[in-house]
Amino acid sequence: MVFSGLAEKLQETFKKLRGKGRLTEEDVDQALKEVRRALIGADVNFKVVKDFIARVRERAVGIDVLQSLTPAQQVIKIVHDELTSLMGGSRSKIELASAPPTVVMMVGLHGAGKTTTTAKLANHMRRQGRRPLLVACDIYRPAAIKQLQVLGGQLDIPVFNMGDGVAPPDIARAAVEKARREGNDLVIIDTAGRLHIDEELMAELQNIVEAVKPNEILLVVDAMTGQDAVNVAKTFNERLTLTGVVLTKLDGDTRGGAALSVKAVTGCPIKFVGVGEKLDALEDFHPNRMADRILGM
Amino acid sequence: TGRKIIDEELYEELEEALIQADVGIDAALELVENLRGEVKKRRIGDPEELKAVLKELIQEILGEETAAININSEQPAVIMVVGVNGVGKTTTIGKLARYYKEQGKSVLLSAADTFRAAAIDQLEIWGNRVGVAVIKHSEGSDPAAVAFDSLQAARARKIDVLIVDTAGRLHTKSNLMEELKKVHRVLGREMPGAPHEVLLVLDATTGQNAISQARLFKEAVGVTGVALTKLDGTAKGGVVIAIKQGLDIPIKMIGVGEGIDDLRPFNAREFADALFETGNQAAERVS
Ligand SMILES: Nc1nc2c(ncn2[C@@H]2O[C@H](COP(=O)(O)OP(=O)(O)OP(=O)(O)O)[C@@H](O)[C@H]2O)c(=O)[nH]1
Ligand SMILES: Nc1nc2c(ncn2[C@@H]2O[C@H](COP(=O)(O)OP(=O)(O)OP(=O)(O)O)[C@@H](O)[C@H]2O)c(=O)[nH]1
Ligand SMILES: [K+]
Ligand SMILES: [Mg+2]
Ligand SMILES: [Mg+2]
Numbered sequence: 001m002v003f004s005g006l007a008e009k010l011q012e013t014f015k016k017l018r019g020k021g022r023l024t025e026e027d028v029d030q031a032l033k034e035v036r037r038a039l040i041g042a043d044v045n046f047k048v049v050k051d052f053i054a055r056v057r058e059r060a061v062g063i064d065v066l067q068s069l070t071p072a073q074q075v076i077k078i079v080h081d082e083l084t085s086l087m088g089g090s091r092s093k094i095e096l097a098s099a100p101p102t103v104v105m106m107v108g109l110h111g112a113g114k115t116t117t118t119a120k121l122a123n124h125m126r127r128q129g130r131r132p133l134l135v136a137c138d139i140y141r142p143a144a145i146k147q148l149q150v151l152g153g154q155l156d157i158p159v160f161n162m163g164d165g166v167a168p169p170d171i172a173r174a175a176v177e178k179a180r181r182e183g184n185d186l187v188i189i190d191t192a193g194r195l196h197i198d199e200e201l202m203a204e205l206q207n208i209v210e211a212v213k214p215n216e217i218l219l220v221v222d223a224m225t226g227q228d229a230v231n232v233a234k235t236f237n238e239r240l241t242l243t244g245v246v247l248t249k250l251d252g253d254t255r256g257g258a259a260l261s262v263k264a265v266t267g268c269p270i271k272f273v274g275v276g277e278k279l280d281a282l283e284d285f286h287p288n289r290m291a292d293r294i295l296g297m
Numbered sequence: 298t299g300r301k302i303i304d305e306e307l308y309e310e311l312e313e314a315l316i317q318a319d320v321g322i323d324a325a326l327e328l329v330e331n332l333r334g335e336v337k338k339r340r341i342g343d344p345e346e347l348k349a350v351l352k353e354l355i356q357e358i359l360g361e362e363t364a365a366i367n368i369n370s371e372q373p374a375v376i377m378v379v380g381v382n383g384v385g386k387t388t389t390i391g392k393l394a395r396y397y398k399e400q401g402k403s404v405l406l407s408a409a410d411t412f413r414a415a416a417i418d419q420l421e422i423w424g425n426r427v428g429v430a431v432i433k434h435s436e437g438s439d440p441a442a443v444a445f446d447s448l449q450a451a452r453a454r455k456i457d458v459l460i461v462d463t464a465g466r467l468h469t470k471s472n473l474m475e476e477l478k479k480v481h482r483v484l485g486r487e488m489p490g491a492p493h494e495v496l497l498v499l500d501a502t503t504g505q506n507a508i509s510q511a512r513l514f515k516e517a518v519g520v521t522g523v524a525l526t527k528l529d530g531t532a533k534g535g536v537v538i539a540i541k542q543g544l545d546i547p548i549k550m551i552g553v554g555e556g557i558d559d560l561r562p563f564n565a566r567e568f569a570d571a572l573f574e575t576g577n578q579a580a581e582r583v584s
Contacts, residue, residue, distance in 0.1 A: 037322055040316060040322045041321070041322055041323075041505060042505075043319075043504035043505055043506070046313060046316045046317060109502060109527075109530070110383070110385070110527060110555070111382070111383025111384060111385065111500065112383065113382075113383060140555070141419075141555075142391075142418075142419045142422035142423060142426075143415040143416075143418035143419035143421075143422055144415075146414075146415040146418045146419075147413075147414045147415035147418075147419075149415075150414035150415050150436075151414050154414075195529065195530045195531075196530070196531070197530065197531060222383065222500075222502070222503075224381070224500075224503045224504060224506040224507075225502050225503065225504060226319040226502065226503055226504020226505065226532065226536065227316065227317050227318070227319050227504060227532075228319070228502055228530070228531055228532035228533075231531050232502075232530075232531075249381070249382060249383075249467065251467060251469075251470075252381070252467035252468070252469050252470075252506070253467075253468075253469045253506070253509055254504075254506040254509075255505075255506075257504070258504070277382065277412075277413075
């Protein structure tokens, strides 16, 4: 495993160093180089890694680590603890509105998994007794509305759409009114994929927010995303004030360092993870497991 | 950056720029090592020259000339498009169809993604936009059967280029990769030499996982080229350098938007230039 790879490398580094007698701060820095390499290899943003290593270093140069018999394990434990705490506690729930309907809006880059996650989340929330209505606000992508309709059909959950000729904020507003009328206590809005630097489409999202004041704005992030994850998450958060993140496509072999990057720049909790294409493949987020994964444990 | 001397800090800056462009730490370190070698060999003293040399090294890896998609074989030339979920396969097929139609070729599309919700509808909309026919079965049917029928139809209609869409799948899912191999096999059985191009679509936003994607798709269906999509954002797609170097898969096309004309032949020089462009410069390019 990759992690044992890291563990072995650290072990080796320290063994070499031990020949010299005792461990020094420089020795720890040598080891942290390996940690840096592992984190960047896992696609954690390199600036985030920099800050992170500085924090770990502070703890790792402490007397107890340097004098311990198993410094490699100690360093790894510190790294793991810091990673886990940085990713925050588990808060895999949707904040419900005091006056229904609760409105949830999904946003993100192209192909991240918004439409699929819209359906998955509806499925998940229905199991908790909610009565969801899905809203097709992607009027751009070919067959986006149909896609949501098919997914809604598979779950037997209603999908609201006004075709592709009405502006998304108006569609969202009409959907919330309809939900109120018909007793749907949860509205989940699917939006089109867009670049964070696309001024016009980012403004459109702000207009949807204005129109329906969502209780949750979730950024859907592909777990395979590389260094750019910070730019994307930062911009979406600045424009919309996100309430959470959903990390998708974790069913593959990605180490998923984007999780840490996104968390670091937005401060938003990662609420759920997507682990497959099927509509029940949505799981709670576990910071501890994610730390294992980023380190390749 | 207005520096006067070439020092460690400068090398470090370049290494960081490479990492930030998703080149990956190993490839970045190697490139910077080679850069040091060149600086010595060529006795370079001007820090301003370093970036240019680094770009040269990158271009060397990527190949000076653009590798073309192989459509000059028999009729029809068969292009099979593969990749993980949501990278831009179907959209790239729509653009490719347009690209070849503009060149006066007849094109047929094959809706062999029978799994994704509304994938067939999506391809049909692209077919209508471009003005080319789509061969399809119903949702949930056997993709290999769709591919087989499409190839027969392409032959009967004397089509120049047949492009086969496939469902997105993670490269680690062996059952889905088996399904893809079957599509590949069926095409080859029906027409020896087909598919003539297996185009792997990679999303430029993707980090180091793209290497694993390329390796496993290559092992399964013999990828012959990469189409790198979503380069209109701020992501640079630097991981293709390691893919070209380690797996010898050439980058053939790039996607620079959602529109029908947003497809270009890959150009190593422009790519290397863009690697060092900042996010703001990219934003200006888009607006
Ligand atoms: N393996 C896997 N595939 C996923 C997951 N979530 C979504 N997908 C797939 O990813 C692809 C894109 O998903 P969509 O839901 O269409 O993504 P989107 O963000 O709505 O895309 P746009 O609307 O085009 O921006 C589809 O093939 C989905 O089946 C996941 O957790 N695991
Ligand atoms: N900005 C940008 N978006 C793109 C580009 N290529 C594709 N897209 C968008 O990416 C999203 C996914 O594209 P698709 O063509 O559906 O991707 P796919 O690989 O066929 O997806 P699956 O079949 O679900 O695996 C859509 O919203 C496309 O419009 C590109 O070059 N630039
Ligand atoms: K993606
Ligand atoms: Mg969508
Ligand atoms: Mg597709």
